[in-house]
Amino acid sequence: MSGKEKGLSLVSKVRRMERPYIIINCAASADGKIALPDKRQLRISSEEDFIRVQNLREKCDAVLVGIGTILTDDPKLNVKYDSKRQPAKVVLDRYFKTPPNAKIFEGGSKVYIMVGPDVEREIRKDNLELIRCKLDENGLIDLEFALKELKMRGINSLLVEGGGTVIWNFLKKRLFDEFYVYIAPIVIGGISTPTIADGEGVRREEEIIMLKIDKIEKVGEGILIKYLPGL
Numbered sequence: 001m002s003g004k005e006k007g008l009s010l011v012s013k014v015r016r017m018e019r020p021y022i023i024i025n026c027a028a029s030a031d032g033k034i035a036l037p038d039k040r041q042l043r044i045s046s047e048e049d050f051i052r053v054q055n056l057r058e059k060c061d062a063v064l065v066g067i068g069t070i071l072t073d074d075p076k077l078n079v080k081y082d083s084k085r086q087p088a089k090v091v092l093d094r095y096f097k098t099p100p101n102a103k104i105f106e107g108g109s110k111v112y113i114m115v116g117p118d119v120e121r122e123i124r125k126d127n128l129e130l131i132r133c134k135l136d137e138n139g140l141i142d143l144e145f146a147l148k149e150l151k152m153r154g155i156n157s158l159l160v161e162g163g164g165t166v167i168w169n170f171l172k173k174r175l176f177d178e179f180y181v182y183i184a185p186i187v188i189g190g191i192s193t194p195t196i197a198d199g200e201g202v203r204r205e206e207e208i209i210m211l212k213i214d215k216i217e218k219v220g221e222g223i224l225i226k227y228l229p230g231l
């Protein structure tokens with residue numbers, strides 16, 4: 001199959017899927033940590049990796065994070081260079097704790113906040129849509145339900161940027177098509193420092209999430225690993 005044909009078959013596969021095409025991306029230290037021990041953000045990416053992430057954001061219809069990341073990092077989640085295409089933003093926020101002055105509301109892109117079914121709080125923002133979602137078996141936003149809602153709103157590709165609890169749940173439910181981990185040559189340490197995948201972890205060896213390495217490359221001072229879902 002030629003490159004063009006492969007590209008076209010991926011496009012038609014994505015159109016047929018009930019959920020967006022999902023790319024998970026995160027930057028970690030050599031010991032798998034993604035923030036400081038007190039959860040504060042730190043710059044882990046190299047300049048080259050930063051540009052790669054901006055390109056990913058520009059390519060995707062939306063960027064998703066959890067409320068933990070909104071409350072600790074207050075990210076804008078936009079493409080930082082002058083771009084004609086800015087992604088929509090999505091937050092998983094069961095109790096609707098996103099502050100009205102959060103930076104994700106800046107820039108005018110659509111912001112979808114996925115909240116639980118009983119949320120009553122409202123905030124007025126022209127670019128905000130609250131989507132009431134079913135909860136899953138752990139009382140979190142049901143990802144399959146949320147992803148279907150996003151797909152119905154024209155989100156065909158989604159970049160999941162964290163934090164550790166969100167990445168864990170996408171991996172656990174095998175809701176991803178590509179998984180990028182940038183590993184910087186630094187060590188952060190700390191027993192409760194956020195890691196690439198937090199959440200409750202697997203209970204048994206048989207539940208381990210299998211990945212397949214698709215590509216490894218040196219990016220700046222670090223390495224970038226592209227994983228695909230394993231068996």
Ligand SMILES: NC(=O)c1ccc[n+]([C@@H]2O[C@H](COP(=O)([O-])OP(=O)(O)OC[C@H]3O[C@@H](n4cnc5c(N)ncnc54)[C@H](OP(=O)(O)O)[C@@H]3O)[C@@H](O)[C@H]2O)c1
Pocket residue numbers: 025026027028034035036039040041042044065066067068069070072073092093094095097140141142143161162163164165166167169194198
């Ligand atoms: N290095 C990187 O690439 C990177 C990127 C992003 C973030 N971070 C770091 O990650 C840390 C934040 O991670 P975090 O684990 O505390 O928070 P998080 O993953 O950003 O958000 C988790 C929260 O989202 C809500 N949620 C609702 N439905 C969910 C679902 N189905 N699955 C998962 N979460 C769901 C839950 O809160 P409710 O129950 O209140 O809804 C949950 O506690 C920060 O330290 C930040 O700096 C690092």
